[in-house]
Amino acid sequence: MLSGCNSKNDNEETPVDIEQEEEISQKDIEDITEENIDEEADISQDLEDKGEEEQIEEGPVEHNEESENKNEEASQSVEKSNEEVESNESNESEQVEEEGHKLKIEGKVENELKLSLDSLKDMESIIFQGDFYSLNNFGTTAYTNFKGVNLWKLLEQNANISSEATKVIIVATDGYKMEFTIEQVKKQDYIDETNPDAKFPMIIAWEENGEEYDSEEGPPFKLVVGQTEPGDINKPQWVSNIDKITVE
Ligand SMILES: Nc1nc2c(c(=O)[nH]1)N[C@H]1C(S)=C(S)[C@@H](COP(=O)(O)O)O[C@H]1N2
Ligand SMILES: [Mo]
Numbered sequence: 001m002l003s004g005c006n007s008k009n010d011n012e013e014t015p016v017d018i019e020q021e022e023e024i025s026q027k028d029i030e031d032i033t034e035e036n037i038d039e040e041a042d043i044s045q046d047l048e049d050k051g052e053e054e055q056i057e058e059g060p061v062e063h064n065e066e067s068e069n070k071n072e073e074a075s076q077s078v079e080k081s082n083e084e085v086e087s088n089e090s091n092e093s094e095q096v097e098e099e100g101h102k103l104k105i106e107g108k109v110e111n112e113l114k115l116s117l118d119s120l121k122d123m124e125s126i127i128f129q130g131d132f133y134s135l136n137n138f139g140t141t142a143y144t145n146f147k148g149v150n151l152w153k154l155l156e157q158n159a160n161i162s163s164e165a166t167k168v169i170i171v172a173t174d175g176y177k178m179e180f181t182i183e184q185v186k187k188q189d190y191i192d193e194t195n196p197d198a199k200f201p202m203i204i205a206w207e208e209n210g211e212e213y214d215s216e217e218g219p220p221f222k223l224v225v226g227q228t229e230p231g232d233i234n235k236p237q238w239v240s241n242i243d244k245i246t247v248e
Helices: 018-035 037-058 065-073 082-086 089-099 117-121 151-158 182-186
Strands: 102-107 113-116 127-135 141-150 167-172 177-181 190-192 195-200 203-208 222-224 242-247
Touching (some): 102 151, 117 203, 127 195, 141 222, 151 203, 167 182
Parallel strands (some): 102 242
Antiparallel strands (some): 102 113, 127 141, 190 195, 203 222
């Protein structure tokens, strides 16, 4: 029912070697300049121009190897919109250092929210902790203990979600996103195909196997969901480093 990333793009076993690609292109450039000494000036001018263009296009977007790999893996990821690229991220990151990351909830809700990690931890009545079973594209399985808040209860009790809402989109800082219907978010009895007694809600977790996420590596919020039915490949539906939750 839910599509995750396809196995072709799943890099867990075959990480893309960005450095190697860079090495090759650097070597190509050197070969060209050696063979065409007369044209050297022209070529280096071209390269300078190219460098400038790239900087202009990519200036405000943070790039690091991890997010590039993640982006390639994410079939659900959507190309960054112009809006995102143009937004003033340098101001945003200054804010993040001062106040910490905020989980945004926006769209068809009565109360749009910007929640700090501490404010989530204070929502004691909707905290859920449990061992979630995961299955991913290659058949890899695991049990992982997560602690977080019940997403449906957060939307219902704190954000006061509109009765007209039909979907919930979870958006990560690297552009990865997953869209769920309201019914999927409401569902409180996701399963673990290996444990007939277990029942899980969808949660926004900040702690995994007893350790909190490192806020320096991005927003410390992860969407976690169990299986809908035996064989359900649920791991790609998990969304790390959530930036916002949009209700439509
Ligand atoms: N933000 C973000 N979340 C993501 C992804 C991603 O690329 N970016 N990949 C998904 C996929 S395809 C899988 S299999 C799992 C991997 O979880 P892990 O990083 O804990 O191994 O995260 C999912 N969540
Ligand atoms: Mo994946």
